[in-house]
Amino acid sequence: MITTIPDSYDAWAPVEGCWSPWVKPVLFTYPPTYASAEMSLMDVGATVAAAGTPDGITALVLDLPYASALVGGLALAPRGWRPVPLYNGVSHGLVGRPLVQTGDIINALHAGGEPLRACALPADAPPVFLLDSLRLTGRPAPLVFDNRWVVTPQDLPSAERLRHHGITRVRFFGDTVLPDLGAVLGRWRTGGLTLERVSDVVVPLVLPTLPWWIGTWAERVAVRWGLKRSSAGGFGGLVPEPSKGGHG
């Protein structure tokens, strides 16, 4: 019985798992918000069916709203995929309504630990990276807690590391490739991975065009000059500098 937060984390990030280091611990630090929830989930049946079983060379990225990617990941685990939650935003503040709703995700992380452990996945099971596609949704306003977040290349393994484990292809499941994920996938493509989108059929993935200055010093200057859409704490539409925050 998983009763403590670290136990729950251990189920998603087992010591021996080769993708465990990338499991984000932030939301595991919050207790479940309610025992049973009516979650705002999309039907992930089609996603699960399209993903099929691991072929040894494919990794998946599920970028779906609320906890839907987690539900999809848990449904894929019995087929041999290792779900890797990458939710890296905080849940709420002491002040204000949070912009990104995380209650369902927290609940699913805690509730999913035991069924995931029961799958007894091998240490090198191919990864399914899980994201909330609503992570950048909403606009900050006074007394709204801006808990939007982005995924950066530093939040995931490099293309080199994926290839080291035999992964040469990444399949994306989601409506739109958001700019932050686009930066990650772009590096993977540069690193020699094949990117595909899966909807009704499998097609090559087209990535969004990013401003040339994303990830450069010019971006910091843009931020400094107030071009950042939300400088009250969040970062609006811009992909921030790599994984470090403001402190020195």
Place this chain on the structure above:
Amino acid sequence: MIAPVLAELPWRACSPPPPAVATQLRRQAIFACRKWDPQVGDVATISSGALVLTAEAWHELSDLTTAVAAETRALEAALLRRPELWRELGVPRALRRALATVLPGPAVRSWRFDWHFTTAGWRLSEVNADVPGGYNEAGGLGLLWQNHLPGTRTLGDPAARLARALAVQVPAGARVALVHATAYSDDRQVMEGLAAALAEVGLHGLPCAPDHLTWDAAGCQLAGEAVAACLRFTPGEWLPGLPRECAWRHLLGHARVLVGNPGSCLLVQSKRLPLLWDRLGVPCPTWRAHLPETRAVQAVAWRGDPDWILKPTWGRVGEGVVMQDRVLAAQDRRHVRWAHWWPGRAWVAQRRFVSVPWDGPDGPCHPCLGVYTLDGAVTGVFGRTVARPPINGQAVELGVLAEDAGGYQARGR
């Protein structure tokens, strides 16, 4: 030439722990120390070892830091009297205007001085005087490791010391705003750690964004209730990007609200500060003896010379630092071109030092010891290492301890 100081290294040999212990420590670091970013790319950022300083080395480092903190405080005071020099430090215009209007008020100063052991002894690379990070790791990792390394002692908990200092200056049960960029979980982890430390001394730490605060002459409110102190972790140079209605200038200092760190600390955080030493008339012998030679990029032929490194004036966590002793990455080449053709006040050139590697659990690596001070007194150490300098966002963080009076004996490797 290798200096005689190398005859004795300032640290003891490190022995890696059994794998089960290392795993346990990593989990404890994540959840007990709130180290929420244990992996950056392909790099695990929690070391599987701890650095044990000799007692003599810690005394020396502590004394040096105390001296340099006093000098830095004097430099800050001198700069406050010389606003005409602020532009030369690279302080943005909006901040200069705001700083000029800040009235003196209650403040605490928590700074971190980054030291490196080099072939010429201890060298200082910078002071993080605006919003130093690393509190959770500095207080927590050493404590975790001490239980596994008999004969060692911890070097302090800067968050606990900061909380105790606030408890002396504000009423019991007071509310303390912990102002940060809420979208960064690695900032939030620091806020959660500080809130816990404040709770230990009977204060209420409230993580919030700058725009959650409302200000007037009487003080500051958060959600309609007064706060007695504001600890700021939103970098000073980001503040001008905030909406005007935030009244962010009050975060730099307020007559009735205790702030930490006050905005004037940004003046001594600028990497261009050494360029003004001679004009400030403040003796700073420790700085002069331990900071590598620092010049304006216009004043020295740095380009292509591996003895010079390029540093951005407001760089943090090694961002933008270019070392020219290697093949430059595309981004480094862009920085070099930028500094060469449009130097302005955005860059400085600094002499490279040669750090002495530490034989860590995963092989030789280069430590940086960030020693915290609180209003001049040493409060703890934040340890980081990299396989190859400079220290940056992919540094591995580690506990730092000192051998105690009984002496420390490393287990055999």
